[in-house]
Amino acid sequence: MPAGMMPSVLRLLAWGWLLLPVCRALEDCAACVFPFIYRGRSYPTCTRDGSWPRRTLWCATTASYDQDSRWKRCFETEYGGNSDGQPCTFPFVYRRRAFYTCTDEGDKPRRFWCATTGSYDRDRLWSYCPDTLLAGNSTALCTFPFTYQNRTYLGCTADGDASGRRWCSLTRNYDVDHKRTYCLDS
Missing domain, CATH: 2.10.10.10 (Fibronectin, type II, collagen-binding)
Incomplete structure (x- = not known):
């Protein structure tokens, strides 16, 4: 390697190392995708399979971890939002409609949230939903009856x-x- 290239390579490695936490944080912002494929098997919810240490709960953020290797840690309780992690309240009213499950409506990037009172329209209090409760097709709402x-x-x-x-x-x-x-x- 030419002597003049060494500082450039070192600088590139240093920037990559410094940006790694930012990239990791952006990946954590992605929503879980259920079901997802890991080692040829379909997972309908978060898993501990393949994690190190084994107790880390995770999910894929694309339909196939085997193809894309994209993942995030799963939250087991409500988090973030403006109500200090208060639990979800169901049903809740948002834009004058009743929601019986978490929704990603109105949130960019796509993350599932819930109201922490019976009416988001009135109280504007919310939390992100635990990933462990989003199994199945979580992008759709229940249909009643x-x-x-x-x-x-x-x-x-x-x-x-x-x-x-x-x-x-x-x-x-x-x-x-x-x-x-x-x-x-x-």
Whole structure:
């Protein structure tokens, strides 16, 4: 390597090292994508698989970690916002509509949030949602009423879910469309 290039290479390495925390912080701003592929397996929620140390909970920020290697640590409780991490309140009113799950509506970059009172329109208090509760298709809202096994549901149910978690349909008829998301238990 020519002598004049050495300072340039060192300068480039130094800047890269200094910018690494900024890049890491920007990656943490991305939303989890569920389900995601890791080592050829589909994950519907955050996992500890493959993390070091093993207790670190994480998710992919693209549909396939195997292809893109993009990830972030998962938050297990509400965080950020302007209400000091207060828990989500469901349903809550935003733009005169009722929300029964977290939403990314109106937030850029895409991050899921919730109101911490019954009405964001009135109180303007909010937190970011825990990543651990955003399993399923978290970009869509529950549809009420919905039909499941020829029965009408007006709210979330645990019927038919082996884990016992409450869920809702993303369309009016789950029996036909088979699209659902887990409900938050706030």
